[in-house]
Amino acid sequence: MERRNLLAAALAAPAAATLDMSPATASTRGFDKADPRFSIAVLPDTQYLFDADSADPAPLKATFRYLLDQRAEDNVAFLTHLGDITEHGTEREITLAGSTFRAIDGRLPYSVLAGNHDVSSSTNDQRGSTAYLKVFGPDRFRGAATYLGASADGYNSAHRLTAGGRQWLILALDWRISDGGLTWARSILAANPTLPAIVTTHDLAYGDDAGKAYLSSNGQRLWDQLIKDNDQIFLTLNGHYWPPGRTVLRNTAGNDVHVHITNYQDRYYGGAAMIRLYRFDLVRNRIDVETFAPWFLQRKSPLAEETIELTGDVDRFSLEIDFEKRFAAFAPPALPAPRPAARVVDRHTAAYWRFDTAGQAVSDGAVVADLSGKGNDLVVRRLAGSGADVLTVAADHHRGAPAHASLRFDGGPNRGALLQTAPGAPLNSATFMNGYTFETFLKLPSPFTGNHSWMGVFSWEGRAGDAGKHSGWSPLEPTCSLNLSPERFLQYVLYTAEGDHNPTSWSHALPVGVWHHVAIVNDGKRSVVWVNGSKIARNPSQAARGVATVGRPFTLGGTSFDLAYDQGFYGWIGDTRITARALRPEQFLPAGHFR
Template identity: 65%
Template sequence: MNGKDNVVEGVGRRGLLRAAVTTPVAAAGVAWAGAPAEATGADAAGGFGRGRFDPHSPRFTIAVLPDTQYLFDEDSSDPEPLRETFRYLAERREERNIAFLAHLGDVTEHGSAHEIGLADRAFRAVDGRVPYSVLAGNHDVDSRTDDQRGDTPYLRAFGPRRYARMPTFGGASPDGYNSYHVLTAANRRWLVLALDWRISDKGLAWAQDVIDRHPRLPAILTTHELAVADEQGQARLSDHGRRLWERLIRRNDQIFLALGGHYWPPGRTVLNNDAGHPVHLHLANYQDRYYGGAAMIRLYSFDLVRDVIDVETVSPWLLSEKPGRRTLLAAENLELTGPVDRFSLELDAARRFAGFAPAPQPGPRPPRAVLPRGTAAYWRFDAAGLPGAGAAGRPVPDGAVVRDLSGNGNDLTVTRLHASAAEVLTWSDEHHGDQPGHASLRFDGGKSPDRGAVLRTAAGAPLNAAKFESGYTIEVFLKLPEPFEGDHAWMGILSWEGRSGDAGKSSGWSPDEPTCSLNLSPERFLQYVVYPVDRDADPTSWSHALPTGRWTHVAVVNDGRRTVVYVDGSKIARNPAQPSKGISTLGKPFAIGGTQFAERYGQGYYGWIGDVRIVSRALRPAEFMTPSTPGPLPESAG
């Protein structure tokens, strides 16, 4: 805090002697005293006590605890709000997947032995349950000194020995006032730097060495003083924050988030570093609010599926009170929802961290690795499946043959529709990250006039007449262009040729519809329509709107009784409950890139298509072409 009665001038109204600041204090809590003896193996990876932490989940939370000093203010102290915050974190560790807790300094008001002792005992409630870091604020130590100040009650309670048994603890500076932790979360490692409120040149050199020894780890910097903000929450660097920015933050692209307390009101800003990348700088401090901030915490919820960090600010102590017993001030402060207290940040981790930790790209998998029992056909567009495949953008000529790598003889031959130009079908090296083959075909089909290209099986190919009465799985990787330009309503992705009427089917819509097709509606909803062998019906599945500019995996699964469509491994909502057994094929070709109506192709597909596989049984999602198990954790350099 930036208050006027900090330890530079002593403790003022309480008349405490400065000598009291050097009084020895018990350090019973400094050695991870609360850790259970069995905290090894799986627990050592991050799961402590009752709540287990999942290091592989793409969603995890870092809790941030700013200035608690008014809860540890000599004879006015009340540690209970902080103890309730610690209970909240421990009890919800599994639910919120809490990886770490970072305190931003000013643990106490005067840094006296009495206050530090109270704080020491309060922190024992979280020892062994959630790993954490604490750093010194100007009220915890003599604010006229930097991290070379030597021994203090703060250092004895919150120095390196306290963190020694935490599996996240990486080390501390020789003076003991700066530390670092390495977290394992979202299947990768992260660095947290906890820096003294006045870090010396020696301390900055130490911090730079830590970063240099961990060159591939994204880093979060925490310190007590970083920024100041106006009443609208617009933050700017403080003088000390400017020193940190110039000497450490801007030079190291790994630092993507920096957090500080000390001043109020809270605020945030974004600055670009020397690599041209954004660094989010946040100020969080609630000591000016009811009950000294009531041990409010910031919860930074990382979601690497949605590429966001969702931030919320709550007081577990006030939330724990029964609603009917909350006072007006408690009700007003239990959760803060202003734009600097509850917000979301974009974080495309793969892109933001590419400069120092490029995401490992899996190599292509050999065809034999993706031919499960019952594979009826498998096509891919790299050299294995399309001999002579050329450079990206090169047209694939009419008559080119794509091999059926299942060995069942369902090769595909390229045919352009309506005398379309060569450019309507080109080879591409774009592919889904989990796709076995690292290539695709780029289709440029469209309407008015109709244009496109299709890949068709030959007359007499086994797939043409396969009815799959025991079940089937059809998988395809596809990508829609961004921007998605033109009218492509009801374009076909894949289908069997022929009229449903010729199969004796009359659903009441049109006998000219094919017996099985996967299409895209005007709203970019997938439509999978099939005429089963055992009834006169056309059970149809509908997805949500597919994204543009992003690869998607689609799987159609039929178990001989009904059909379920999955998008990116997730079951869609509108799968029909009506029975559906097999496909009423007519012995006519299977096609990729279009759908016939009245035995004529109109427009062709618009976008990319990658690997396509058909299996003559229902596969579980774990058996899809997308790997379903987490990969190894990225290696760190330290």
């Protein structure tokens, strides 16, 4: 939640306000397990709120109310407590804490673990019965949908949740896990080999005043015997120490493991059940972290207002994680299989080209067949002086492309390759008066070096002036083209068949190094450009009916000026389809795969 939302919540909630947390109310505040953006809430040491006759559970109740009330908006998948629930681990303290946690039982999945203040600090997880185990042991969680099980002693638990359209594993490990407990934890990982895992425990790392984290002696043992050799573990969370801190360690597989200390018991009101929200964004490949105390939203005092939200480098930060790449070794992405042409061609398809035909040649004169059956084959030709390397077949492709292949263009000024329809091809004179959809996949190299200003993606060759069109930039430019500006903005230029109109659409700057699906949809009245299933901003409302073709070739890989080509395309082009009607986004070639 942004700070403005926090402050809005504070203003909206009077100090004495209470939220209706009846089961019926809570159940209507849903969690979307398919949304690629979700949150995991982290609750560190609450021990000073459950301290003998000084106990005050009000801040923790406020945190629970907040999480239940905001669960849908923040898409909270899970809450994990990092231990030291209480100060002394007495039956009275543990019982009070247990009754406080009832507010989220059955309403918000969560895990707890024992800290050194909840059990005897001189024992490990073989300590036998304790007040903690009676209240927060396996019996409490058996009915929870996310509960996977516990070690035989009951002090270590595993939780499997679905969020962002995939499953995740959380291990909640005891203050002093035994060798048997470590064997159990390894068995859980082995039984769930494709699940990314988060290890939560009380003591793993400590931080210095600069926010740098270092493994404690117990943390080194966990690292050596559990974490470093299990590539599934990408994040560890612990409390116990303050100040908070973080670091990144490299595991045996050579991948990053993020190590975070979260503890605010030294803050005003013992931290007031302050939480961290780890906001996962699987689309943007990042985790945005923020730290705040919901109880302080409803309290007006100088110290409360100072501590509502923490914004230091160890309290509010972002992690850049390419989730697919990080998890690829144990959970390779399930890519869609190639789709045959028959699956994406219908009676409205005017042309469809793909580059996965066995032995597809790209030498001058080679033919790329039009799989629509309409006779619009493309013929390869290189610009004068261009070598064989300016056009090659590549295996690289958009994950949603029907064909798992593309063409790699290495063009530039007066260099490049073109694929053009033959003279007399039906497409050369098609005007699409009743609407159309032009689709292609493209990818720009990273780094994007050299001069590639105004390079063409596709076009209909022919001077606009020859079509009687004089409303645009020059009568020598083609009647229809998709180009890239020096700022990497897509430019769709159209001279309409009906009237002397020149509506032009402009996209945002295209990111490099990733695939994009581009669709231009015209319903017979107006053209709209879509990139990756999203409508761009600068689509003119000007009337746009038909395409003013003049019988010259359709060209893939370039845009002419005065019938000449001086800038070849630079990058990859994948499947390209032309449909003689307006398609809806769900009918586009990616079929829902817009990443």
